[in-house]
Amino acid sequence: MDKFTVHTGTAVPLRASNVDTDQIIPAEYLKRITRHGFEDGLFSAWRKDENFVLNQPQFKNGSVLVAGPDFGTGSSREHAVWALMDYGFKAVISSRFADIFRGNSGKQGLLTAVVEQDFVEQLWKEIENHPDTEVTVDLETRTITAGALSSTFEVDEYVRWRLLEGLDDVGLTLKHVDQIDNFEINRPSYKPTTV
Amino acid sequence: MGRTLAQKVWDDHIVRSATGEPDLLFIDLHLIHEVTSPQAFDGLREAGRKVRRTDLTLATEDHNVPTIDIDKPIADPISRIQVDALRQNCAEFGVPIYSLGNEQQGIVHVVGPQTGLTQPGMTIVCGDSHTSTHGAFGALAFGIGTSEVEHVLATQTLPLKPFKTMAITVNGKLPAGVTAKDLILTIIAKIGTGGGQGYVLEYRGEAIQALSMEARMTICNMSIEAGARAGMIAPDETTFEYLKGRERAPMGADWDTAVAYWRTLPTDPDAVFDREVLIEASELSPFVTWGTNPGQGVPLNSTVPSPDQFADPVDKLACEKALTYMGLEAGQRIKDIRVNTVFLGSCTNGRIEDLRAAADILRGQKVASDVRMMVVPGSVRVRLAAMAEGLDKVFIQAGAEWREAGCSMCLGMNPDKLTPGERSASTSNRNFEGRQGPGGRTHLVSPQVAAATAIRGTLSSPEDLLSANLVSAGS
Numbered sequence: 016m017d018k019f020t021v022h023t024g025t026a027v028p029l030r031a032s033n034v035d036t037d038q039i040i041p042a043e044y045l046k047r048i049t050r051h052g053f054e055d056g057l058f059s060a061w062r063k064d065e066n067f068v069l070n071q072p073q074f075k076n077g078s079v080l081v082a083g084p085d086f087g088t089g090s091s092r093e094h095a096v097w098a099l100m101d102y103g104f105k106a107v108i109s110s111r112f113a114d115i116f117r118g119n120s121g122k123q124g125l126l127t128a129v130v131e132q133d134f135v136e137q138l139w140k141e142i143e144n145h146p147d148t149e150v151t152v153d154l155e156t157r158t159i160t161a162g163a164l165s166s167t168f169e170v171d172e173y174v175r176w177r178l179l180e181g182l183d184d185v186g187l188t189l190k191h192v193d194q195i196d197n198f199e200i201n202r203p204s205y206k207p208t209t210v
Numbered sequence: 211m212g213r214t215l216a217q218k219v220w221d222d223h224i225v226r227s228a229t230g231e232p233d234l235l236f237i238d239l240h241l242i243h244e245v246t247s248p249q250a251f252d253g254l255r256e257a258g259r260k261v262r263r264t265d266l267t268l269a270t271e272d273h274n275v276p277t278i279d280i281d282k283p284i285a286d287p288i289s290r291i292q293v294d295a296l297r298q299n300c301a302e303f304g305v306p307i308y309s310l311g312n313e314q315q316g317i318v319h320v321v322g323p324q325t326g327l328t329q330p331g332m333t334i335v336c337g338d339s340h341t342s343t344h345g346a347f348g349a350l351a352f353g354i355g356t357s358e359v360e361h362v363l364a365t366q367t368l369p370l371k372p373f374k375t376m377a378i379t380v381n382g383k384l385p386a387g388v389t390a391k392d393l394i395l396t397i398i399a400k401i402g403t404g405g406g407q408g409y410v411l412e413y414r415g416e417a418i419q420a421l422s423m424e425a426r427m428t429i430c431n432m433s434i435e436a437g438a439r440a441g442m443i444a445p446d447e448t449t450f451e452y453l454k455g456r457e458r459a460p461m462g463a464d465w466d467t468a469v470a471y472w473r474t475l476p477t478d479p480d481a482v483f484d485r486e487v488l489i490e491a492s493e494l495s496p497f498v499t500w501g502t503n504p505g506q507g508v509p510l511n512s513t514v515p516s517p518d519q520f521a522d523p524v525d526k527l528a529c530e531k532a533l534t535y536m537g538l539e540a541g542q543r544i545k546d547i548r549v550n551t552v553f554l555g556s557c558t559n560g561r562i563e564d565l566r567a568a569a570d571i572l573r574g575q576k577v578a579s580d581v582r583m584m585v586v587p588g589s590v591r592v593r594l595a596a597m598a599e600g601l602d603k604v605f606i607q608a609g610a611e612w613r614e615a616g617c618s619m620c621l622g623m624n625p626d627k628l629t630p631g632e633r634s635a636s637t638s639n640r641n642f643e644g645r646q647g648p649g650g651r652t653h654l655v656s657p658q659v660a661a662a663t664a665i666r667g668t669l670s671s672p673e674d675l676l677s678a679n680l681v682s683a684g685s
Contacts, residue, residue: 030527031527031528031531032524032525032527032528033403033502033503033505033528035503035640035642037621037640037642037643037644037645038642038643038644041644041648042273042621042622042623042645043622043623045245045246045273045623046245046274046286046288046289046291046292046623047288047292048248048249048252048291048292048295049249050249050252060643060644060648083524084404084524085403085404085407085437088403088404088437088503089339089434089435089640089642090338090339090621090640091246091337091338091339091353091354091355092245092246092355093246093249093337093355093356093357094356096355111404111407112407113404113407113437114407114408114437114438114439115339115353115354115355115434115439118354118355118358119355119356119357119358122355122357122358123357132524171371172230173230173231173232173371184357184361184369185253185257185259185360185361185364185365187369188234188361188364188365188367188369189364189365191225191226191234192365194225194226194234195225195234195236195262195365195366195367198225198236199236199366202236203467203468203471204464205460205464205465205467205468206238206329206332207238207239207326207327207329207458207459207460208265208266208458209239209264209265209266209267209268209306209327209458210264210265210306
């Protein structure tokens with residue numbers, strides 16, 4: 016996983032709540048068995064509407080998505096994170112994320128920054144009025160700045176450390192394999208097996 | 211201070227705990243399917259890792275599989291490649307698999323419980339958000355992403371931050387004709403699609419204790435629709451009765467040891483939940499969704515809401531968008547909404563009791579001439595059990611399609627889809643835009659409402675059939 020320290024880019028205002036992972040990437044795209052190349056599936060149903068925000072030229076190259084509350088609800092598909100990242104997004108800003116989506120993002124290096132809904136509203140206005148506004152998301156200081164606007168954001172401290180270091184979870188866990196061995200020895204024998 | 215059910219299961223699975231880090235939890239059962247696992251196996255291969263505990267891992271083919279012609283190769287080449295990839299990965303890494311055609315095959319969340327693999331006090335994960343279903347047994351069960359699938363395959367553990375706990379207490383008795391599905395849809399509408407975020411929900415109270423295991427699974431299944439990763443119900447005699455004698459349940463002295471442990475799991479009387487929600491069962495009635503998220507639901511005997519009813523601008527906008535997408539008018543009677551398709555199935559309502567409940571209503575009746583009804587059992591075993599009782603004949607004689615097992619139209623990854631603008635009454639769990647096929651419009655309902663709707667062609671409860679019969683008898 017690549018390290019994430021600070022990212023600066025233009026932003027995309029997505030004025031919708033409850034953006035579920037079926038909208039982020041429909042099931043049809045989930046049949047692929049590769050980990051990359053999902054950018055064409057991102058918001059594919061909404062992108063058929065020429066007025067959809069990603070079809071507006073001023074927002075085509077944004078790398079920070081600013082969305083309404085409850086972003087990433089529904090299916091656990093990590094493809095939603097892959098699609099956002101393959102498209103070029105580095106960070107998503109919202110007042111509330113679904114738990115599984117947020118966990119998946121942390122594993123892949125997509126930053127999910129939680130701010131107050133008021134700040135989301137201010138950001139929407141700012142980037143709609145000035146689409147070329149550069150938004151900076153700084154994970155070291157946990158701050159977002161956009162023109163004159165600024166806010167701190169919430170991110171889990173452990174996830175922040177992993178993102179800053181670019182660490183892979185499996186490798187971290189395998190450092191403690193002795194403890195897994197010990198746990199297994201003491202598991203009750205009545206627990207079921209699949210074989 | 212006492213502990214909750216969720217805290218007890220958590221504590222019994224801690225492999226490692228360190229300040230400032232997530233707890234490392236041991237995973238008792240890892241279920242996998244074809245959609246969220248191929249990239250995880252690729253990750254193992256790239257790192258030269260093995261599956262640590264193939265004996266605690268089980269694969270089933272469900273999301274992509276067709277529900278007709280299952281003796282032929284899968285017609286959709288991309289679906290076929292994905293199912294083939296699962297078979298190859300399971301062969302290469304030594305993971306047991308229930309493939310299409312196997313009598314054990316079915317939706318992953320139907321397969322675990324029916325074999326007795328799902329037991330109280332276990333930790334269970336799967337790359338599928340409806341893993342919350344297994345919480346009905348008092349297991350801590352939740353959906354994970356593909357990176358976590360890879361992590362569990364490699365280590366049989368997961369690093370996790372503790373959840374908060376929420377008690378959802380349902381007092382009193384459910385009125386006749388009100389089902390577990392109506393109850394969970396009511397709960398989601400009450401606490402909202404984000405209400406459960408960060409929590410494990412524990413459903414409790416008289417109405418929950420009175421439910422069968424299958425009904426409890428329906429409740430826990432949709433915890434994720436309230437934003438909660440997991441939902442749980444304390445194990446009791448109903449749980450033990452369901453498990454006893456199933457092939458993967460403990461036997462002999464092991465059974466007694468296991469039951470003695472399971473009896474220690476229910477939440478202690480002095481335990482404190484982070485949040486408590488109270489529901490009065492007697493106030494409930496059949497409940498359906500009108501919008502495009504599972505929190506947008508109302509009683510069947512009411513009307514489509516207006517955006518003006520929502521004070522929060524975010525909710526108001528969501529209502530406007532949903533009405534446009536769903537092709538509905540504010541104030542329209544829910545019971546006047548005509549559907550094209552009725553889907554009975556899914557990990558929410560694809561078990562034998564669901565099929566029985568719908569068949570009881572359809573027996574001797576006909577599906578409306580302009581309605582297509584599909585019945586998709588949750589597993590091959592459910593299908594065979596239904597056929598042994600003659601339920602297949604009831605559905606076929608009523609004019610419904612009797613299909614093979616799988617996820618089917620719940621998410622339309624196989625050919626079972628809605629066409630643009632087509633409207634369904636569906637016993638599944640998600641009414642998201644395009645979920646059942648691009649442009650499709652979904653109303654979430656119970657199996658009973660699904661069956662009554664199939665007969666009348668408009669969203670209906672079984673009671674509406676009775677009153678219609680009385681009217682015709684009197685005329």
